[in-house]
Amino acid sequence: MSGDRLLDPSWTFLNHGSFGSTPRPLLELQSRWREEMEAQPVLFLHRRLPGLLDEQRAVVAPFLGADAEGLAFVRNATTGVAVVLSSLELQPGDEILLTDHGYGAVARAVEHLARRSGARVVVAPVPFPIEGPDAVQEALARGLSPRTRLCILDWITSPTALVFPVHELVALCRAQGVPVLVDGAHTPGQVEVDLAGLGADFYTGNLHKWLCAPKGTAVLWGAPRWRRSLHHPIVSHGLGLGLHAELDWTGTDDPTGWLCSAEAIRLHRAAGGTALREAHQRLRSEAGALLCERLGLAAPAPESMLAAMLTLPLPGKTEADFVPVQAAIHQARVEVPVIPWGGRLWFRISAYSTYNRLEEYGRLAEVLADLQKN
Ligand SMILES: Cc1ncc(COP(=O)(O)O)c(C=O)c1O
Known part of the structure; x- marks a missing residue:
């Protein structure tokens, strides 16, 4: 369990955007x-x-x-x-x-x-x-x-x-x-x-x-x-x-x-309301910078067009790689969506600041860096 949620700690859960975990x-x-x-x-x-x-x-x-x-x-x-x-x-x-x-x-x-x-x-x-x-x-x-x-x-x-x-x-x-x-x-x-x-x-x-x-x-x-x-x-x-x-x-x-x-x-208000939303955004920004730096990527949009989620490209991969790439990420017990879009393959991170930690995005970066080698 992670904090007040039932999230399984054996997973690096970076996909609040698809389905967030409801607190106890x-x-x-x-x-x-x-x-x-x-x-x-x-x-x-x-x-x-x-x-x-x-x-x-x-x-x-x-x-x-x-x-x-x-x-x-x-x-x-x-x-x-x-x-x-x-x-x-x-x-x-x-x-x-x-x-x-x-x-x-x-x-x-x-x-x-x-x-x-x-x-x-x-x-x-x-x-x-x-x-x-x-x-x-x-x-x-x-x-x-x-x-x-x-x-x-x-x-x-x-x-x-x-x-x-x-x-x-x-x-x-x-x-x-x-x-x-x-x-x-x-x-x-x-x-x-x-x-x-x-x-x-x-x-x-x-x-x-x-x-x-x-x-x-x-x-x-x-x-x-x-x-x-x-x-x-x-x-x-x-x-x-x-x-x-x-x-x-x-x-x-x-x-x-x-x-x-x-x-x-x-x-939501008790956890900060506006301040909570800003904390999600800050974590997303730090996580995005970390991933861009470790994977050699550039931010795909200005800060003004981003909130608590970020989509980045999977370098060297195409839509045809979707199934093996998503499987490899899951194999590493990381939950992050892989998205075929516009002929390329992307991944999307979410940042829910009360339970996600920057190290988790570091773990994702490791998994994706390994994928790039293969
Ligand atoms: C932009 C957008 N619209 C609609 C939906 C559908 O939401 P739900 O599955 O709750 O109907 C989603 C789900 O992620 C979404 O991202």
Whole structure:
């Protein structure tokens, strides 16, 4: 166990970004909620749950700079995106704009929708390595057209770990009347989120990543103009009764992770809040410098476009080397994602400063240096 988490100490765990480990106090709180639910399931799920979710939303919404009315719980960012996509009414020839730094599952969902509706998927290529945020703006501007019906923007990109200049990008889309869905899967707890100031149409974010809430805890927010037209792809009793009624209940499920959200935020603040996020960023910066120095790499982006994760190239490797390289890293009991992207092979580090230590990135550097020799 590592500190307050159940992490197996025999692993060098540098992938908080994919799945963070939930701390014990939150797992214990979730168990207490489960015991309460099982003591009288009907009372709990039918009668108490709506009020309990309102209490959680009253804490989560201000943390994200949002109003509770427009904020609903979903299981994960994938579901948040699915709610928005399934609420669109598209005509043949309409366009949905993505970038090539988007999350694969989101791209698949958009392709699926496009096939069914006759819409077109437009993928704006953004360079990586990247010189600065202007390059993202230029790429997006080139992808927008009078037929764009939705733009999906990653706030922190998954394969390349970049913090996109999301405020400027939202403004660019809105100026052309294009609705924007911000995929903020990695943002709650990693960067400051102020949805009122962002001006997006939709936002989804995971509480189970950098806030360490139990898995299956995420949110979707919709701007007031969209709230009546947002529908969960799983239709249940709440159809037409508003965002909370539609999304709170999609059939019998375990809502106890959602009920730990406020406590996850309290723990985040108790561990420093902004100072904690800055400590993650400092550790990532030191770890990045160490890896670049030991492996002879250059930083792929300016500091202003990085937070607690960093993607670096695996020198001399191509996408074809993916399986053996990932296997070799696992063999060394190091957990770090290897990412085939843009014809090259990359790896992405995460830095969660309360349990990751700089020496762990040194260990990764050793493993990768060995790989370079082979
Ligand atoms: C940018 C982005 N969007 C969406 C997701 C999907 O998150 P989840 O698996 O919680 O649905 C991820 C997961 O890492 C992501 O990085």
